[in-house]
Amino acid sequence: MxxxxxxxxxxxxxxxxxxxxxxxxxxxxxxxxxxxxxxxxxxxxxxxxxxxxxxxxxxxxxxxxxxxxxxxxxxxxxxxxxxxxxxNGDIFKNAPSYNSNTISLYSCETCDDNLELIAHQEIDKKFNEFASAINNYTIIDIKGYGFLPEKILVAINFKCSCGTEHKALFYKDYNHCGFASDDFLLANITNTQDLNDKIDGTLTKSDSLEILKKIIVRWELVFDRTYLIFPYVGYYKSPADKTLKLWKEILSQSHSPKLSIVTKTQTLNSFKKAVTTEYLDYKILERFDFTPKAITSAIKNTNSHAKIYCGVSEDYVESISGSANIAQGPSAEQLTFKRYYSYSDFHRRYLAPFNLKEIPEDLFPLKSTHDCHVLFDEDNNFEFKKLYKKQLFKLLD
Incomplete structure (x- = not known):
């Protein structure tokens, strides 16, 4: 009924x-x-x-x-x-979003095609093909013969106008609920400009924010933990509604316990004040556990002006650092992307001053709950395949 x-x-x-x-x-x-x-x-x-x-x-x-x-x-x-x-759900979050009409995270090295837009068009076209395969696997899983995946991965093939072949990797949380193509988030496109080159230079505040929003979506799949280290959100004396809008844009990109925030006490207080102005007394919302977990568990660091954004696992890290706070506008900011192949090395260089955890078994507890995803790859006619998390990086080449 x-x-x-x-x-x-x-x-x-x-x-x-x-x-x-x-x-x-x-x-x-x-x-x-x-x-x-x-x-x-x-x-x-x-x-x-x-x-x-x-x-x-x-x-x-x-x-x-x-x-x-x-x-x-x-x-x-x-x-x-x-x-x-x-x-009904988290009052401070929307569904994660990926706007393919803003600055691209993934670009072809030889043409100017909007690969992200093409990738989203392709997943719409091929939805019926892989959706039936997902439904077939779900039936198997309900009967008890599945393998407890964390995410559904869908790999879509396409070519851009210069003839370069690409594979777009999309994902969503695995569950037994209905779904649409819009539920899948873009995590990677192969044969594109290296992110070391793509994210290295001067961008506007607005473009920097879009890059950050897109890469958090990537990190949500790829890594065990995401850290956002920044001193400020918005501008001094920004209106409450604009402050909350910026916070909501960032918080919405992560829908798991993976996200951790390090920021100034005054920045957290400005969020709480804005919530009180726009919604209800923050202390009441906090008492009823309506406040974002990333805010209530945020690490306060009063003496730092560092801007470091990173996705981390034990043996692989992607980081963006530079001058960009969480803000919008036309003024220039500098961003640099870099990879590390040791969390301990990255921790020593960047995270140790913020008292962030160094012990892997304490830092990465999510590994014990799900050790795999279920992959539906067009190369395999979208037949389901168990993909261990440690194998995921092969799809990012």
Whole structure:
């Protein structure tokens, strides 16, 4: 049966512990009632009025004892849950984006074609071919014969106008949900200008930001951790809405625990102040765990003006450094891209002054959850293939 799920958070009226619960809504008839619950912290009974209390459920903070349907029973008259918020996803993030009409991260060495635009056109054209292959694998996985991949990878072949052959690598999180071609993010295009040459020089603030947004999408797939080290976002006394827009553009590019931020205390405070101005008191949002994890776990560094952006794994690092803060505008900034083949070496050169972790087993805990992806390569007629993470770099050549 089709239904809608509405997500809520509230607080116990007795001890203020946060309680999360989901309410199920049907398209035609809905029962009016309440869930009678026991707070997991103080043990007091409370009432959560809601539609369809039988089907609705508690996620955390309390235990559901029984339900009351107002069609047959009187209300309990217990003290009701306090400070309810309805939410749908992360209020500070949009879906990750990749704008192929802005400055390119991947460029052909011999022609001026917009390879990123062509790659997106090609994945749209070939969607039905690889989508059916993904659905076939999903059926196998649901039956228990899959291999617990972290991402779906799709490799698409195409040529540009000069005849150079390219392979575009797209990805999305693996799950059993429906999907569209727009859900896939561009992580690489082969046979292109080396990033050492592409990202080396002077760019506008706006172009620097676009390069950073695109490479975070790449790093989200390729690396175990992404660090963004910068002193400022926007300009001094930027309006709250513009400050939040810049933060949102960056935070939206990473949708996993991989992202870590190092910045000044005043920059974090300006974010919190902007949130309070545009949304709701930051402390209230923080209490209900609505604030971005990358902000709440940010490392404060008051004495640095360094701008270092990097994706790191134990044996491979890509970094961008230069003069660019997180900002937009026509003024010039300098960016330089560089690769390292030892995290320890890179840490010693760049990260040690910021007290960032050096111990690999502590730094890269995500390796223990998923060790592979599932690849659908056009060269193999989009038949599924298990790809270990350590093999991923072969697709980036």
């Amino acid at each position: 089709y239904f809608d799920k509405r997500k809520y958070k509230g607080s116990c009226p007795h001890c203020e512990v946060v309680i999360e619960y989901h309410v199920i809504i049907f398209p035609v008839e809905n029962d009016d009632g309440e869930m009678v619950c026991t707070c997991g912290a103080c043990g007091e009974e409370i009432s959560i009025p809601c539609l369809n209390p039988e089907e609705s459920h508690i996620i955390s903070g309390a235990n559901k004892d029984y339900v009351i349907d107002y069609s047959y029973e009187a209300p309990s008259y217990l003290t009701e849950i306090d400070a309810m918020f309805e939410y």
